[in-house]
Amino acid sequence: MKCAESTSCTGNPGEAPTIELNLMIDSTFAHAWQAQILAARPLILPGRQFVYPAHVEEVERGALEVMIRPPNSGGQFLATCALGFAGSGVPTGVWACPDPAWICVAAGGYAYLIDTRDPARWEQVEYRPVTEIRALAEQDLLLFSSFHSLLAWGREGKAWQTGRLSWDGVRITAVRGATLVGLGWEMRTDRELEFEVDLQTGEHKGGAYLP
Numbered sequence: 001m002k003c004a005e006s007t008s009c010t011g012n013p014g015e016a017p018t019i020e021l022n023l024m025i026d027s028t029f030a031h032a033w034q035a036q037i038l039a040a041r042p043l044i045l046p047g048r049q050f051v052y053p054a055h056v057e058e059v060e061r062g063a064l065e066v067m068i069r070p071p072n073s074g075g076q077f078l079a080t081c082a083l084g085f086a087g088s089g090v091p092t093g094v095w096a097c098p099d100p101a102w103i104c105v106a107a108g109g110y111a112y113l114i115d116t117r118d119p120a121r122w123e124q125v126e127y128r129p130v131t132e133i134r135a136l137a138e139q140d141l142l143l144f145s146s147f148h149s150l151l152a153w154g155r156e157g158k159a160w161q162t163g164r165l166s167w168d169g170v171r172i173t174a175v176r177g178a179t180l181v182g183l184g185w186e187m188r189t190d191r192e193l194e195f196e197v198d199l200q201t202g203e204h205k206g207g208a209y210l211p
Contacts, residue, residue: 028135029096029142032071033103033116037094041065041080048077050119052105052112062086064107066094070116071101077119084110090129098140098155106133111144113153123158125151136175139199143180145170148209150180150197160202164209165195175199184208 023037046067062083069076084090090109097104097113105112109129115121127146134143142153147168152159166184171192174181178199183192186208195207 023093025093026095026133026135028137029098030100031096031103032100034069035094035103036067038065038067042067042078046076046078048075048119049080050077050114050122051080051082052114052122053082053124062108064092064105066105068103068114068116068119070119072117074117079105079112079114079119081105081107081112082110084108084129090131091133095133095135095142097142097153104133104142104153106130125153127151131170132172134172136199139175139178141199145172150202152199152202162197162202162204165204165207166209186210
């Protein structure tokens with residue numbers, strides 16, 4: 001289930017993005033929090049605000065602002081998530097996670113996983129950028145694609161990460177039970193070659209990357 005909430009980011013590299021009211025919150029997984037994507041930072045800030053990641057300079061330039069109401073009595077907080085890349089080619093929005101207390105916020109391909117009960121507890125997906133986020137309800141996984149490989153997040157955190165599948169570009173074509181099928185680009189022949197990934201272990205066969 002996907003619920004329309006608010007914003008998307010567009011613009012040129014190095015420029016603050018323009019805000020458009022057309023983002024989605026992906027509620028494939030049941031979740032205990034509520035979230036609202038804001039078109040701009042509120043004039044009156046809530047009592048709690050968390051910046052992700054805290055060490056980045058000028059993180060607020062083009063950042064995605066999300067007001068989150070956690071399941072506990074800690075009160076709502078503002079999550080300010082640094083923008084990775086401007087443009088529509090990388091994901092921006094909010095995704096529910098397999099653990100109902102966690103939330104995934106993506107801003108221009110930078111994906112942040114936050115424990116809404118304790119917002120100081122968070123992780124950033126290592127891909128810079130994430131090129132696609134896909135919720136796999138049957139397998140209880142939130143799947144992140146990059147240009148070269150895949151990473152899965154489960155109820156207990158990071159479940160697995162594949163080896164390299166492509167020289168440049170990973171395209172998922174099907175999910176069949178416990179097997180994911182996709183295509184990776186082979187540089188020498190300029191062809192896409194098929195791979196399969198075991199969604200329980202992350203082990204793969206096939207693919208286009210041969211060092």
